[in-house]
Amino acid sequence: MVVEKKKKTINRLKSMYPLRAKVNETYLKSIEAIQAGKPAVWGMLNFYYGDPILKAMDIEVVYPENYGAIAAATGVAQQYLDRADAEGFPTHLCGYSLTTLGYASRMMKELNGQIPPEAPFGGMPKPLFLMASAAICDARYKWFQALGRYMDVPVWPLEAPIPGIKEFSIEGYYDKMVKLGIKHLRDFVTFVEGMVGKKMDWDRLDKTANLMIEVNRVWHEVNELRKARPCPMHSRDFWSAMPAALFLAGDLEDSLRLYQDMYKEVKDRINSHVGTIPEEKYRLVFAELPPWHSLAFFDKLAERGWNFVIESVGYHPPIPIDLSEVSDPLERITKFSLQFLVGYYEDARKQNVLGGTTAYPYLKYAKEWKCDGALLHPLISCRSASTHLPYVSDMLMEKLKVPSLSIEGDIVDLRLFNPEDALAKAEPFEETMEYYRKMRKQEGFDW
Amino acid sequence: MSSKNKGLSKAQEIYLNRSQRARELKAAGKKIIGYPCVYVPLEMLTALDLVPYQTCGDIKEPVTEADRALPHSFCPIMRNCLDCALKGKNDFLDGMITIHSCDPQEKTARVWESYTNYPYFHFIDMPITVRPEALEYFKSQLNDFRKTLEAFTGKKLSADKLEAAIKSHNQQRALVRELYELTKPSPPLISGTEMVQVLKALTSLPVVGGNDLLTETMSEVKNRTAGPEKKSARLLIWSSTLDDTDIMQVFEAKANVVMNESCGGIRAYRSGVKFTADLLEGLADYYLNEITCARTFRQATLGETRKDYARDLQSRFGYLKGIIKEWKINGAIMLLVRYCDPFAFEMPSLKDYFDSLGVPSTYIEYDYTIGALAPLRTRVEAFLETIS
Ligand code: SF4
Ligand code: SF4
Numbered sequence: 001m002v003v004e005k006k007k008k009t010i011n012r013l014k015s016m017y018p019l020r021a022k023v024n025e026t027y028l029k030s031i032e033a034i035q036a037g038k039p040a041v042w043g044m045l046n047f048y049y050g051d052p053i054l055k056a057m058d059i060e061v062v063y064p065e066n067y068g069a070i071a072a073a074t075g076v077a078q079q080y081l082d083r084a085d086a087e088g089f090p091t092h093l094c095g096y097s098l099t100t101l102g103y104a105s106r107m108m109k110e111l112n113g114q115i116p117p118e119a120p121f122g123g124m125p126k127p128l129f130l131m132a133s134a135a136i137c138d139a140r141y142k143w144f145q146a147l148g149r150y151m152d153v154p155v156w157p158l159e160a161p162i163p164g165i166k167e168f169s170i171e172g173y174y175d176k177m178v179k180l181g182i183k184h185l186r187d188f189v190t191f192v193e194g195m196v197g198k199k200m201d202w203d204r205l206d207k208t209a210n211l212m213i214e215v216n217r218v219w220h221e222v223n224e225l226r227k228a229r230p231c232p233m234h235s236r237d238f239w240s241a242m243p244a245a246l247f248l249a250g251d252l253e254d255s256l257r258l259y260q261d262m263y264k265e266v267k268d269r270i271n272s273h274v275g276t277i278p279e280e281k282y283r284l285v286f287a288e289l290p291p292w293h294s295l296a297f298f299d300k301l302a303e304r305g306w307n308f309v310i311e312s313v314g315y316h317p318p319i320p321i322d323l324s325e326v327s328d329p330l331e332r333i334t335k336f337s338l339q340f341l342v343g344y345y346e347d348a349r350k351q352n353v354l355g356g357t358t359a360y361p362y363l364k365y366a367k368e369w370k371c372d373g374a375l376l377h378p379l380i381s382c383r384s385a386s387t388h389l390p391y392v393s394d395m396l397m398e399k400l401k402v403p404s405l406s407i408e409g410d411i412v413d414l415r416l417f418n419p420e421d422a423l424a425k426a427e428p429f430e431e432t433m434e435y436y437r438k439m440r441k442q443e444g445f446d447w
Numbered sequence: 448m449s450s451k452n453k454g455l456s457k458a459q460e461i462y463l464n465r466s467q468r469a470r471e472l473k474a475a476g477k478k479i480i481g482y483p484c485v486y487v488p489l490e491m492l493t494a495l496d497l498v499p500y501q502t503c504g505d506i507k508e509p510v511t512e513a514d515r516a517l518p519h520s521f522c523p524i525m526r527n528c529l530d531c532a533l534k535g536k537n538d539f540l541d542g543m544i545t546i547h548s549c550d551p552q553e554k555t556a557r558v559w560e561s562y563t564n565y566p567y568f569h570f571i572d573m574p575i576t577v578r579p580e581a582l583e584y585f586k587s588q589l590n591d592f593r594k595t596l597e598a599f600t601g602k603k604l605s606a607d608k609l610e611a612a613i614k615s616h617n618q619q620r621a622l623v624r625e626l627y628e629l630t631k632p633s634p635p636l637i638s639g640t641e642m643v644q645v646l647k648a649l650t651s652l653p654v655v656g657g658n659d660l661l662t663e664t665m666s667e668v669k670n671r672t673a674g675p676e677k678k679s680a681r682l683l684i685w686s687s688t689l690d691d692t693d694i695m696q697v698f699e700a701k702a703n704v705v706m707n708e709s710c711g712g713i714r715a716y717r718s719g720v721k722f723t724a725d726l727l728e729g730l731a732d733y734y735l736n737e738i739t740c741a742r743t744f745r746q747a748t749l750g751e752t753r754k755d756y757a758r759d760l761q762s763r764f765g766y767l768k769g770i771i772k773e774w775k776i777n778g779a780i781m782l783l784v785r786y787c788d789p790f791a792f793e794m795p796s797l798k799d800y801f802d803s804l805g806v807p808s809t810y811i812e813y814d815y816t817i818g819a820l821a822p823l824r825t826r827v828e829a830f831l832e833t834i835s
Contacts, residue, residue, distance in 0.1 A: 088795040090812060092520070092786055129752075132744075134575040138550045141575055141744050142792035149796055154754045157576055157744045161584065162547060164556070164570030167591060176587040183580035187750060194752045354557040380520055383786065387554045391516045391561070 009302040011276050015262040016237045022258060023243045026250040030060045031122035039128040039196065044140045046133035048337040049158045049181070050188065051248045052212050052329075054131070056205035057192055061131070062124050063247065064103075068096025071103070072412045073293045074120040080106065081412060089146070095381035095412030097143035100124075104150040129153050129195050135160035135341070136314065137384030156191055159184050162341060165349045165356045174338070181334030189330070202329065209329040211252035213336055216317035218259040219245040223316065225266045226309050227369050230275025232266045235286050235308035236298055237276070242315050281305025282372045282433055285365045287392060288312050288385040289377065291409050297419040304426055310369040313361040314385065319343040353395050358388040363395055366402045370447035372433040374404040382411050401439045405429045454667035455641055458660060461648035462692070468651055469500045470539050477653075478541040478600070481565075483528050483555075485715035485738060486548045486573060488589060488730045493654050494612035495600045501650035502537050504528045506691050507817055516558040522551035522786050523815035524688055529555050533562060542567030542599065544592075549742045549789050567599045575744045577736050586731035593727070609726045615654045616720065622661035623649075623716035629668050630705040631774055634677035637668045639684075639704030640695045641675075643711060647690050678703045679835050681775055683767070683806075685709065685797065686782035687741070687790045693817070697824045698780065701831050705774045708767065709782075714738060717766070739766050741789040757803070763793070764800040771806055778834045779808040780827070784815055807834045 034040045041054060043061040054061050071077040072095070080102025085091055089101055106116050107126065115123035132144035132155050141157040148155070161177045168174070189200050219241075226233050241262065244255040269275075286308050291297065298308060318339035326332045341357050348360035366374065374396055378386035393404035405425060409417030440447065452460050461468060469479045480492055481502040489499040504527030513530035531537065542565050545556035553570075560568045571588050574581035593604050623646065629636040637645075645664055649657040668674070680702040689695065690711025698704050708714060718737045723729035735743070747758035770776065779801050783790055794810045801808035809830040813819035 088798055088810060090783060090785075090791040090794060090810075093788060093791050097792075136550075138742065138788040139792070142741070142789055145744060146792045146796060148754055148756055148759050149799065152754045152756065154751050155744075155746070156750070159574050159576060159578075159581055159584075161572050161574065162553060163572050164545075164560075166560075166568075167570055167572075167595075170591045170594060172587075173591060176584060180574070180580050180584040183583075184578070187578070187580070191750050191752065352561065354561040355554075358554070359557070378518055378520075383518075383520060383788070384550060386518055387521055387551070388557075390514070390518055391558050394515060 009277055009299045010234050010236055011274070011278075013233055013237045013241075013262060013265055013276075015258065015265040016241050019244055019255070019258040019262065020240045022250045022254055027121075030062075034060050034062075034125050035122065040125055041129055041131055042124065042127040042144070043131040044133040044144065045135075045247070046131065046158050047135050047160065047340045048212065048333060049133070049135075049160065049185065050131045050156075052205065052208045052333055053185065053189060053192060053200075055248055055252075056208040057196060057198070057200060059128075059192070059196060061247075062127070064100040064124065065096050066247075067121075067124055068099040068412065069292050070120055071099050072414055076118050076120060077412050079118075087149075092381065094137070094139040094143065094383070095410060097139050097146075098381075099412060100143065101146060101150075104147050108150040126151060127153055130155040132157040133160060134158060135162075137382075139384070154195070156188055158188065160337070160341070162357065163345075165345050165354050168342060168345050168356075169349065174342075177338055178331065178334055181338065182328065182330050185330045185334060206329045208252065209332045209336070211256060212248055213323060213332070215248075215252055215256050215259060216245050216336075217320045218256065218263055220317045220320055222259060222263050222266055223310070225263070225270060228270045229283075229370070230273070230277075230280040231283060231307050231309040231369075232269035232274060232276055234276040234298070234302070235290070235311040236295060238311055239290055239295075239315070245317055246315055275307065277302040277305070277307050279305050280307045282430065283307050283309045283370055285309070285362060285369065285371045285374045286311040287362055287374060287376050287389060288314060289379060289382060289411065291377065291414075291417045291419075293414045294417055294419050297422065300419070300423055301426060304430070306426070308375075309371065310365045313358070313365075316361075351399065353399070355388050355391060359392045359395060362392045363399060366396055366400050371402055372437060372447075373429065374402060376404050376406040377409055377417075378406060380408065380410040380413065380416060401436050401443060401445065403429070403432045403436050405432075454660070454663040455645070458641070458645040458648040458664060461651055461660075462644040465503070465647070465651040466500075466536070466539065468656075469498065472498050472653070473539050473541075479539055480542045480544060480567070481537055481540045482544045482546075483525070484546055484548045484552055485710045486546045486734055486740075487544050487571065488592075488734055489654070490609060490612040490616050490720065490730060491589070491593060491596060491604065492544075493615060494604055494608040495596055495602055497542075497596070497600065498653050499650075500537075500540065502528055502532060502540075502543070503647070503650075503690060504815065505531055505536075506693060506815055508534075509816075516562065517555065520786055522549075522555075522784065524784055524787075525551045525555040527815060529559055532559060540565055542569070544569050544571065546571040547573045548740065549787075551787075567595070569595050573735070575742070576749075577743060577745065578749055582731055582735055585735050586727050589727045589731055606726060610722065612654070613720050613722065613726065613729070615658065619649065619654055619658050619661065620716040620719050622658060622665070623713065626661060626665055626668070627706070627713055629665070630703075633681065633703075633775070634675050635703050635705050636671070636674045637664075638675040639699050639707055640692045642707060643690055643692050643695050646711060675699075675703060680778045680831055681705045683708060683770065683774070683776040683779045684712070684782055685767070685779060686711075687784055687787050689782060693820060694823070697820055698827055700824070701828065702778070706770055706776065708770065710740070714740065741793045760796060760800045760803070764797055767800070768804060771804055776806060778830065779806050780830065781808060781810040783810060783812040785812050809833075
């Protein structure tokens with residue numbers, strides 16, 4: 001009997017697979033290197049400030065935030081959460097932070113610094129130092145500070161200023177942010193040099209910074225192409241492909257080539273009117289962290305004609321700016337990182353939507369990617385990815401007449417996200433999207 | 448204020464009707480500026496003849512309006528503050544100043560500004576470290592703040608006026624510390640509940656009025672014959688904000704709260720602004736360095752490449768050591784508002800620190816609603832039993 005393999009509804013990009021494979025390969029290589037004794041640093045997602053510096057110094061970085069997701073998906077997180085609870089950490093804290101704290105407690109208190117045997121994917125070894133970040137949430141530096149209870153490793157908290165939208169236009173404001181960034185990164189370099197016992201190779205940093213900027217520029221252009229109808233690339237491809245740009249995972253020259261290939265493939269699809277799902281009935285924006293463990297849920301929605309054409313602003317590359325005239329790599333890195341934060345500010349101020357880095361981009365997305373609806377995914381234990389969602393929903397409706405569907409989930413308690421319940425809400429939401437499509441027409445919107 | 452009350456009863460009256468004095472001042476032509484957090488440099492407002500008014504939550508008020516813009520799993524204090532604002536309880540304000548003291552404050556600031564329509568609104572960014580470049584950046588933030596205040600008032604912020612304002616606010620800080628001296632005896636001469644009333648009254652008054660109130664209160668308390676009765680424990684409460692008498696009474700039913708180490712207590716008053724050639728430098732240093740809130744990242748040595756946990760604890764919590772000794776604290780409560788991440792991460796480490804000093808401590812969480820007070824009481828009583 002011939003078993004016919006069911007064709008997946010989402011037509012994934014071919015160019016995504018080698019990119020993803022590179023990311024995975026890099027991860028495994030990095031684990032091997034660490035196991036062979038190469039020092040590792042634990043880092044928080046830092047929106048480009050610190051990563052190019054560590055990359056230029058050839059330091060392996062593991063991201064406990066990502067490892068928290070792995071621990072949750074493989075079912076080992078619970079024992080670390082229980083441990084963190086028993087140690088007195090409030091249970092409502094960021095689930096990934098609790099996972100790491102429980103993990104560190106097990107590793108240091110019970111196993112004398114050895115990686116716990118149950119830890120999936122090679123585990124996280126004791127780091128040389130911790131690179132925290134002030135960007136986006138308080139957990140990012142308080143969590144690493146709290147690790148001091150278990151590990152005698154120093155922490156460097158990367159500053160990440162966040163201006164008000166109006167205030168940002170005060171004369172000289174931007175320059176002050178840049179000044180802070182450059183001085184701060186210079187001191188960070190000195191700190192890293194002290195930790196690893198070698199000097200920064202500034203030419204290498206220069207090249208790394210340029211590649212980082214270029215990789216992200218191409219990646220941005222890929223996503224711009226998704227404005228086409230039907231949309232040629234699904235959010236699932238976005239999430240699979242993003243680590244190479246966001247975490248600088250892998251060799252940057254490889255990544256650049258692979259993103260360029262992706263650009264070509266997406267462009268080809270547009271030229272031949274190929275969409276990423278068979279029939280695009282609804283175009284949607286997704287906010288924020290996806291349910292990593294239930295991504296097949298999007299295939300079910302694709303069967304209903306839901307295409308996810310844009311997503312998760314926190315994972316998107318900055319709007320490109322020309323930094324070719326900036327000779328100091330630290331200044332270039334600073335300006336590039338700042339661009340992630342303030343790239344939407346000017347527009348946001350004009351529209352009077354005051355979440356420049358969080359809420360406003362979703363309005364831009366909905367408008368320019370011509371979305372019929374927004375699927376919001378508030379997470380119980382990641383407040384920073386959830387806080388702005390009610391405001392996003394309110395603004396989308398008030399300013400663009402785009403409705404939102406909110407489906408709760410969590411980053412570690414995976415049971416909270418119930419794909420069946422969520423799917424049951426799909427049909428009524430389609431009626432809502434239809435209704436607002438008419439409303440938008442009546443009000444003169446062009447989609 | 449129309450009332451003839453003085454000292455403690457005046458403080459109580461203001462506490463119970465906080466906005467009344469602000470409304471009267473407004474009617475008399477003053478401009479009233481709101482702020483939600485002790486990190487806002489009030490000296491700069493005072494120097495421009497603006498009246499600072501702290502916008503607080505109201506534990507008795509169920510949050511309804513703020514649901515529109517903030518999720519349930521979010522700092523309940525900020526939700527409540529915003530809710531009060533959206534319900535028009537601060538409708539007399541001429542402006543509002545918000546600050547990036549923590550992520551919820553930053554996020555709430557955006558929503559607040561977007562949903563209200565005050566003639567003036569300003570957001571101050573604040574770095575997380577006390578590194579020199581961070582301090583310099585924060586000073587530049589205060590300078591920008593100055594510019595927008597000058598544009599709003601049409602007046603220049605002169606060095607003389609700012610210096611005089613710093614003096615008045617420093618005087619207020621010194622008076623509060625003096626008042627706290629009166630909780631050192633056993634029994635204390637003033638209760639934790641009365642302290643909350645006095646300190647919260649200060650946040651509704653111009654600085655000079657506040658200083659008068661403190662002076663009156665001091666002399667009244669020193670001379671009164673019937674003060675608080677002696678209870679079984681002398682407690683220190685460490686929290687983000689404890690500025691509500693209903694909450695304080697939960698603790699004071701069976702203990703004397705002699706130190707409220709929170710933004711509703713001594714935190715904003717423990718030291719003073721230094722006079723520097725550039726006054727903004729002294730202000731930046733005071734607000735970034737001297738206020739000991741968990742939101743600031745501190746370490747034993749800046750940029751240290753080695754870490755020692757005991758020294759780390761000392762750098763983060765060392766200020767509590769003297770308090771514990773001088774106020775003869777025999778129990779510490781770490782009162783956590785649910786979803787307050789900066790303070791929540793501190794809990795086990797702070798407990799380690801209290802343990803190292805031999806002070807029994809417990810961590811209790813609540814959600815800043817009236818309904819949370821009964822379980823809070825049970826937890827407090829259980830703790831008091833363990834230390835009695
Ligand atoms: S709260 Fe969310 S964004 Fe912040 S560290 Fe945790 S998972 Fe990451
Ligand atoms: S410090 Fe805590 S209680 Fe205060 S506003 Fe921030 S989250 Fe809320």
